[in-house]
Amino acid sequence: MTTRNETPAERADRNFLELLQELRVIQTGVQILFAFLLTLAFTARFPELDSFQRGTYIATLLLSVLAAILFTAPAALHRTLFRRGAKRLIVDVSARFAAAGLFALALALAGAVLLVVDVVLGRGAGVSVAVAALAVCAGSWALLPLWLRRGRVRRDPDEPDETRRPGDGPGPAGASVR
Structure with a gap:
């Protein structure tokens, strides 16, 4: 297994940048959902x-506001704790x-689907589709990653083990410890 030649500070910097990139991708979807919801109250059918x-x-x-707050909180946290080690x-x-934020977003997406399908096709269809949307979110955002993390698939031998830290003790046979 290969390891990255980086200090704990460099690893933290890289991890934070990777997290921020993930949040940038998610934030766009949250903003679109929020904008959609804001406009609904001003449509002719809303009454x-x-x-x-x-x-x-x-x-x-x-829920979409909560998701937006949770997804932007890391930037505020970083700004507040900047240069404090x-x-x-x-x-x-x-x-x-x-x-x-992902949990709040999953609920917001299910709620949006529930509302639209309920208006278009009826309550039963709306609830069914919302439950299905929530199940897909839970499956793809939580269950699949947990399953993969538990080693259900083979690890890439060229990818370092991000969960290990210096002092964790010996790793698997032949693995170097950072």
Whole structure:
């Protein structure tokens, strides 16, 4: 197994940059969803929504706001702790913000699908499609990564083990310890 020749500070910097790149990709989708939701309240059909649909709209709007807040929190955290020697802490906390943001986003996406399909095809179809959307998010964003992390697939021998840190003790036979 190969290892990167980087210090813990360099690794934290790289990890933070990778996390920020992931958040940039996600943030665009959140912004589009939020903009879509904002415009709905000003459409001609909005007054025709029943109380369930209005509740779904408000919950979905608030979940999309929460997702946007959680996905932008790492930048604010970094700005607040900049040059204080806390990069590893920033990376760890930011990763948690990102995970919570994905959870909020999954619920917001399911809510948006529920609202639209409910209006177009009815409540039963809306609930079914929303549950399916939530299942796809859970499967692709949580279950599959967990399954892969547990070693269900072979690791690339040229890719370093990012979970190991210096002092973790000996790794698998033949593996170098950083």
